[in-house]
Amino acid sequence: MDKNKIEVGIIMGSDSDLPIMEDAVKVLQEFGIGYEVKVLSAHRTPDQHSEYSKSAVDRGLKIIIAAAGGAAHLPGVTAAHTTLPVIGVPIKGKSLEGMDSLLSIVQMPPGVPVATVSINGAKNAALLAVSIIAIGNSEIKNKLVQYKKKMEKDSLAKNEKIKF
Numbered sequence: 001m002d003k004n005k006i007e008v009g010i011i012m013g014s015d016s017d018l019p020i021m022e023d024a025v026k027v028l029q030e031f032g033i034g035y036e037v038k039v040l041s042a043h044r045t046p047d048q049h050s051e052y053s054k055s056a057v058d059r060g061l062k063i064i065i066a067a068a069g070g071a072a073h074l075p076g077v078t079a080a081h082t083t084l085p086v087i088g089v090p091i092k093g094k095s096l097e098g099m100d101s102l103l104s105i106v107q108m109p110p111g112v113p114v115a116t117v118s119i120n121g122a123k124n125a126a127l128l129a130v131s132i133i134a135i136g137n138s139e140i141k142n143k144l145v146q147y148k149k150k151m152e153k154d155s156l157a158k159n160e161k162i163k164f
Helices: 015-031 046-055 073-081 099-106 122-134 138-161
Strands: 006-012 034-039 063-068 086-090
Touching: 006 015, 006 046, 006 073, 006 122, 015 034, 015 063, 015 086, 015 122, 015 138, 046 073, 063 073, 063 099, 063 122, 073 086, 073 099, 086 099, 086 122, 122 138
Parallel strands: 006 034, 006 063, 063 086
Antiparallel strands: none
16 A cells, blocks of 8 residues: 555645544545645535545545535535535534534435535544545555554543543
């Protein structure tokens, strides 16, 4: 596996989303999957965002994870410009606790699918990306199997700490 090969794009409309999206970066690093992180706004940098999304396949990306604040324009417009899977991460906002983002993503119009995860769920977005990549990559698949086994072991070990 070439760790320098970028397979996942992580985009957000503002660097204020970076503390949440760092969870996705950590997961991709753990699995040795190449990624890039960009601040691209569907509103403030529409031309650059459009070019990014349209060129993603030719640049070798396999998946795009897009932060979604408010009306979730970034993941939706991204999906409109690419054939790649797009995973939206609803970001918890100030006014509606992220429900606006979540509901906007799951209500994308027919023909423009965007997968979604929980509010502020960048870690699960990255794990979903890992699962998709694992379909065609046995090394990543094996790492994912080991990850899930460790998660199971860690969860069961918590029973030892329960004392009544």
